[in-house]
Amino acid sequence: MNAVIWHNGRCGTSRNTLALLRHAGIEPVVREYLKDVPSQDELADMIGEAGISVREAIRSKEAAYTELGLADPSLDDCVLLAAMVANPILINRPFVRTELGARLCRPSEVVLQILPALATPFTKEDGQVIG
Known part of the structure; x- marks a missing residue:
């Protein structure tokens, strides 16, 4: 199965999420989105495919969110997307796209929605076992 992860190590x-993909036998294309910033169209497409709103895809806890006044509910999606592209730290992560769809994988086990069933359980960094 092909997969792409927008990753921040x-x-x-x-x-x-990256470890879970590999545990499932998938070696994804790893896109370090802070260095290889998606275009506004790519970002809008990924958000749309994931079935979430632009507001759900933005990291509201980042200092830039407040500094740029992005909490203003009157701002439209184009303004928010432009801010995310100009300041990619504002892009929530990780986004994953496989042949079964795209998801914002928060928490990481959300990725299971777009993967084949795991053959064996997976243990997260914190010791939580999933699958």
């Missing part, structure tokens, strides 16, 4: 959820 400093994020435990992203590391667990």
Whole structure:
């Protein structure tokens, strides 16, 4: 199965999701989105495929979110997407796309929705066993 993960190696959820993909026998294309920033269209497509809103895809706990005034509910999706592309730390992660769909994998086990069934259980970094 083909897969792509928008990954940030400093994020435990992203590391667990990548490990879970590999545990399932899938070697995904790893896109370090902080270095290889998606275009506004790519980001909008991934969010749409994942079935979430742009607001759900933005990291509201990042300092840039407040500094840029992004909490303003009157801001439209285009403004939010542009801010995310200009400041990719605002992109929630990890996003994963497989042949079965796309998801924002928070928590990491959400990725199971777009993977074949696991043959064996997986243990996350914190010791939690899933699958």
